[in-house]
Amino acid sequence: xxxxxxLGIVIKRExxxxxxxxxxxxxxxxxxxxxxxxxxxxxxxxxxxxxxTRVVAIIDTxxxxxxxxxxxxxxxxxxxxxxxxxxxRRMINDxxxxxxxxxxxxxxxxxxxxxxxxxxxxxxxxxxxVQRDLRNSIREEKLDRSNVSADVRQIMRENVNLVTRxxxxxxxxxxxxxxxxxxxLILGFVIYGAMFAYGGxxxxxxxxxxxxxxxEVIVSSVRPFELLLGKVFGVGALAVTQFVFWxxxxxxxxxxxxxxxxxxxxxxxxATAAMGEADLPFTIPTIGTELIVFFLIFFILGxxxxxxxxxxxGSALESETENQQLMLVVSLPIxxxxxxxxxxxxxxxxxxxxxxxxxxxxxxxxxxxRMAIMNVPMWEVALAIxxxxxxxxxxxxxxxxxxxxGILMYxxxxxxxxxxxxxxxx
Amino acid sequence: xxxxKVEHVLKQFGSFTAVKDVSFEVTxxxxxxxxxxxxxxxxxxxxxxxxxxxxxxxxVLINGMQADSNSQKKIGxxxxxxxxxxxxxxxxxxxxxxxxxxxxxxxxKKSLKYWLDRFEATDWVKKELGExxxxxxxxxxxxxxxxxxxxxxxxDEPFSGLDPIxxxxxxxxxxxxxxxxxxxxxxxxxxEQVEQMCDDICLFSKGTVILNGALSDIKRxxxxxxxxxxxxxxxxxxxxxxxVRINNRxxxxxxxxxxxxxxxxxxxxxxxxxxxxxxxxxxxPSLNEIFISTVNSHTNKEKLTTEVS
Numbered sequence: 001x002x003x004x005x006x007l008g009i010v011i012k013r014e015x016x017x018x019x020x021x022x023x024x025x026x027x028x029x030x031x032x033x034x035x036x037x038x039x040x041x042x043x044x045x046x047x048x049x050x051x052x053t054r055v056v057a058i059i060d061t062x063x064x065x066x067x068x069x070x071x072x073x074x075x076x077x078x079x080x081x082x083x084x085x086x087x088x089r090r091m092i093n094d095x096x097x098x099x100x101x102x103x104x105x106x107x108x109x110x111x112x113x114x115x116x117x118x119x120x121x122x123x124x125x126x127x128x129x130v131q132r133d134l135r136n137s138i139r140e141e142k143l144d145r146s147n148v149s150a151d152v153r154q155i156m157r158e159n160v161n162l163v164t165r166x167x168x169x170x171x172x173x174x175x176x177x178x179x180x181x182x183x184x185l186i187l188g189f190v191i192y193g194a195m196f197a198y199g200g201x202x203x204x205x206x207x208x209x210x211x212x213x214x215x216e217v218i219v220s221s222v223r224p225f226e227l228l229l230g231k232v233f234g235v236g237a238l239a240v241t242q243f244v245f246w247x248x249x250x251x252x253x254x255x256x257x258x259x260x261x262x263x264x265x266x267x268x269x270x271a272t273a274a275m276g277e278a279d280l281p282f283t284i285p286t287i288g289t290e291l292i293v294f295f296l297i298f299f300i301l302g303x304x305x306x307x308x309x310x311x312x313x314g315s316a317l318e319s320e321t322e323n324q325q326l327m328l329v330v331s332l333p334i335x336x337x338x339x340x341x342x343x344x345x346x347x348x349x350x351x352x353x354x355x356x357x358x359x360x361x362x363x364x365x366x367x368x369x370r371m372a373i374m375n376v377p378m379w380e381v382a383l384a385i386x387x388x389x390x391x392x393x394x395x396x397x398x399x400x401x402x403x404x405x406g407i408l409m410y411x412x413x414x415x416x417x418x419x420x421x422x423x424x425x426x
Numbered sequence: 427x428x429x430x431k432v433e434h435v436l437k438q439f440g441s442f443t444a445v446k447d448v449s450f451e452v453t454x455x456x457x458x459x460x461x462x463x464x465x466x467x468x469x470x471x472x473x474x475x476x477x478x479x480x481x482x483x484x485x486v487l488i489n490g491m492q493a494d495s496n497s498q499k500k501i502g503x504x505x506x507x508x509x510x511x512x513x514x515x516x517x518x519x520x521x522x523x524x525x526x527x528x529x530x531x532x533x534x535k536k537s538l539k540y541w542l543d544r545f546e547a548t549d550w551v552k553k554e555l556g557e558x559x560x561x562x563x564x565x566x567x568x569x570x571x572x573x574x575x576x577x578x579x580x581x582d583e584p585f586s587g588l589d590p591i592x593x594x595x596x597x598x599x600x601x602x603x604x605x606x607x608x609x610x611x612x613x614x615x616x617x618e619q620v621e622q623m624c625d626d627i628c629l630f631s632k633g634t635v636i637l638n639g640a641l642s643d644i645k646r647x648x649x650x651x652x653x654x655x656x657x658x659x660x661x662x663x664x665x666x667x668x669x670v671r672i673n674n675r676x677x678x679x680x681x682x683x684x685x686x687x688x689x690x691x692x693x694x695x696x697x698x699x700x701x702x703x704x705x706x707x708x709x710x711p712s713l714n715e716i717f718i719s720t721v722n723s724h725t726n727k728e729k730l731t732t733e734v735s
Contacts (some may be wrong), residue, residue, distance in 0.1 A: 003495060009525050126676060213509025217570065219525035220476045220503040223495060405439075408478070421440055 014234025032249035054098035057088045068137035126192030184372030199310040206314030224404035301388040302364025312399035316414035333361035360391035429454040435484035444470040445633045459620040460613040464629030499528040502576035517551035525576035541569045549710045580611040617714040654681040659701030
C-alpha cells in the first residue's frame, strides 16, 4: 500500500530542508550554551550579590545579650553605649545604621516579643538572619543563667540534617529525591515544550504546502497518507537529532560543571580545604541512561500522537492565524498534564498519578516525571507505551482521513463538525 | 486507442455533487480540451484522472488500467493554482518533484538540464524560488510538470499569467510535446486557444458533460448560422433585429447568431439601409458562441426540469 521509496524521498526532504535552516542550527547549538549559563548563574548569583552589611544597633538594658549578638556577627550588630532610642532612630534616618532592637529582661524571659525597627530595606533574608541570631543569643543567655552543663549545651546546638536515599530493586541506595523531583519536572516541561514545538513545525509544514498551493502538485505524485507520514517522520527525525545532540552536550556539560563550579566557588574564605562535590550548595543529580532512553521513547510517542493531530488541524487551515479555536482544542490535552505536574511530582506513587500516567494523551509528560522520581513498575511503563502506540495508530488513521480532504479544501475555515464530515468522505 | 477513459464517474462532497455520470475518452496523441464555466466540475474530474481523489462510483482508466499511483507517474499535471516551495532552491525542488514521479536521480538531472536550458532557466537553479519573478516561477512550474517525460500532460489554464512572449514559447513547447506523441489535456475557458490548438473538446456544465467530440465535427454540426458584420455608422439598427443573439459587439463590429429561421439576407438589407457595410460574412459559429449557447440552453433545460418536477 505505502510506497516506501516515495516515503523515503519525502522524509529526506522534510528532514534535510529543515536541518539546514539557520533557526534550527541556532537553537540546537544555543540550548546547551544556555544550560551552561544557567548553571553558572545558579552558582554565581549568591556570590555576585555580596550581602551589604546592615548595621543593627542593639540597645540592651540587661547588658547580657548584646555582646552575644556582636560575637555572632561583629559587622552587623553594634552597641552604642549611652545612645538613647531617639538617637538610634535619628541614625537610621540619617542612614548611618539600618535598624535597632531593644532588649529588656522581659524579652529574655519571653514575656515580650523583641522588636526589630528598621529602615525597610533588607528583605526576608536580613530579617531571618536577625531572628536567628537573636534566638541563639537569648538561648545562650538562658542556658548560662540556668548553669546548664556542657553536654546539654552540645545537645542543644546539634542540628539534625535529614538525608534521603532511595532503595532500588538491586539493593543500592540512590540519590536525594528532591533533586530527582527537579529532574522530573524539568523532563516534563521539556517534553511539553518539545511536543508543542515539533507538533507546530508539522502543522506549519502542512499549512505552508496548502497555502503555497504546491499540495496539488505533490499529491499528483504521492498519496496524501504517504506525504503526511513522511512529514511526521521527517520532523520526528529532526527532533531526535536535536535531542541526541542535546543529551550528549548536556551530559558533557554536567560532567564538567562540578569542577567549573568549584573553581568559581573558591572565593569563600573558609574554603581553604580541598572541596568535593559534597560542598556544593546543591547536588547535581546524575540521570541514568535508562531514564534517558525512556524519556526519548515517551517523547517520540507523544510527538507522534500530537503531530498527527496538529497535521489534521493544519490541513483544515489556510493560514496559521486562522481558527485559533481549533488549535486550542488540540492543544488542551498537552496543557492539562502541566497542571498536574506538581501533584504527580509530590506523590508519584498515588493512584491519581498512576491513572494520569497511563492516559495516552498525558502519558508522555506524566510518566517520565514519575520515572525520574520513583521506580515505576515495568508493567505500568509497558502498558503506557502500549496504550500510546494504540492511540497513535487511531489518531493517525483519523488524521489521514481529515488530511486528504482538508488539503484540497479552500475558501472556508472548517469547524469541528466539518472535520468529522470529512472523516466519512470516500 | 483511448489513453484516458472516464466512465460514468460520480463524485460527491457531503451533499454537494461535484460531477455526475461523466464519461469521455481521450485518444492517444491528441490535444483534448476540457471546457466549462467555473464550478462545472473540470478540476474535480482532472483530480480523479490524476488519482488525487477517487470517484465515488464509475471509474477512470489510464491505458486501460484503473488510475493508481503507477498511472500517476505517466501524467504531468499543471494545476490551475500554481505553487511550489517558496523557500526551497529551484534545482533541489525540481529534483524532488521529478524523484517523486519515480525518476532516478541521474535521469532526473539529465532531463532537468535539458528543460532548464530550453527555458533559459539554468541560472536560477541555486536561487530560492521566492527570489524569482512570477513569470520565472511559472516557467519552473512548467518544467516540473513535464520533466519526468509523461505520456499525458494535463494543463489547467496553462497560459494564465504569462506575457505574450512566454505564452508563445509555452505554446511551441506544448505543440512540440504533442508532435512527440504526448497526449495533451487542456482545461481552459480561453476559447481562442482551444480553437487554435485542440483536436477534441468536452464541455462541462454543472457537473455533467454536455458536449463532447472532435472540434471540427462539433462546429460542423452547428452549421452556418452566424453573421459577422463590420460597418461604419450608427449601430442602433442591431437593436431592431429579431430572433438573433449578438456576441462580440463593438462600435463597428458584431457577431450575430441567427435563431429560429432568422434570415441573413434580411440582416444584410437592414444593415445596408442604415450603415455603410465594410464586411459581411456568413460563417460557422465560433467556439465561444457554441460554448455560451450550449451552456445556456443546458442551464435553461435544467431549470425547466426542476420547475416541472
